[in-house]
Amino acid sequence: MTGARLAAMLMLLSPSADAGKSKALKELEQVAEQTARRTVESEFDRYVKQAAVLKKHRDSGGDADVRGMLQLLDSAGVIGSIQSGRGFGQGFRPFKVRNYKGLWRWPLRAGIVSSEYGRRWGRRHDGLDIAADEGVPVMAAADGTVLYAGDKLRGYGNVVILRHDQKTTSLYAHNRRLMVKEGDSVRAGQQIALLGSTGHSTGPHVHFEIRKAGKAVNPRTILVKSRF
Numbered sequence: 609m610t611g612a613r614l615a616a617m618l619m620l621l622s623p624s625a626d627a628g629k630s631k632a633l634k635e636l637e638q639v640a641e642q643t644a645r646r647t648v649e650s651e652f653d654r655y656v657k658q659a660a661v662l663k664k665h666r667d668s669g670g671d672a673d674v675r676g677m678l679q680l681l682d683s684a685g686v687i688g689s690i691q692s693g694r695g696f697g698q699g700f701r702p703f704k705v706r707n708y709k710g711l712w713r714w715p716l717r718a719g720i721v722s723s724e725y726g727r728r729w730g731r732r733h734d735g736l737d738i739a740a741d742e743g744v745p746v747m748a749a750a751d752g753t754v755l756y757a758g759d760k761l762r763g764y765g766n767v768v769i770l771r772h773d774q775k776t777t778s779l780y781a782h783n784r785r786l787m788v789k790e791g792d793s794v795r796a797g798q799q800i801a802l803l804g805s806t807g808h809s810t811g812p813h814v815h816f817e818i819r820k821a822g823k824a825v826n827p828r829t830i831l832v833k834s835r836f
């Protein structure tokens with residue numbers, strides 16, 4: 609049990625004011641509080657250290673591979689026309705486009721962004737790198753379906769691509785293990801993988817991309833502000 613939960617339970621057990629609490633109970637509460645604080649701090653410190661290591665080496669996925677795959681899925685009719693945003697391939701059934709703005713969530717419960725989206729030293733980075741512990745859950749950033757779950761995208765290791773509407777996809781790379789398969793429906797916050805360091809990666813982190821019509825956009829413009 610975490611310290612925070614222990615403290616919450618103790619609050620429930622003892623709803624009365626401080627005056628009514630026994631010395632032993634107060635001491636127990638203090639211990640719970642300290643434990644909760646220590647747990648948060650140590651996790652944060654650990655992630656900061658990992659992020660510092662990752663910062664030195666930026667991971668490199670093959671953007672061409674992702675775009676190529678999305679185009680292939682598009683032309684095969686698996687997804688709606690991602691290039692034009694109009695028309696549908698054969699066998700593709702149109703569905704209602706949902707406005708996911710504001711419904712997106714970060715793909716990890718906690719972590720530190722070690723590399724931002726954008727250009728650095730002449731190289732493009734199509735997503736955010738978020739450092740966290742090996743094996744923690746990687747979660748779907750919004751409701752969607754699994755377009756791809758495998759290891760065939762150069763540099764990305766074990767990767768999941770989700771489709772959220774006709775034009776919007778998200779990608780989660782370098783996972784240790786994948787928990788979903790192609791065609792699965794997923795809900796926002798559902799676990800889709802275990803975080804890892806597969807592919808071109810120098811430490812445990814998730815490389816997270818959001819694409820509109822195949823083109824990468826800065827996830828920070830879509831996600832809720834500054835959780836990491």
Ligand SMILES: [Zn+2]
Pocket residue numbers: 666667668723733735736737814815816
């Ligand atoms: Zn990255």
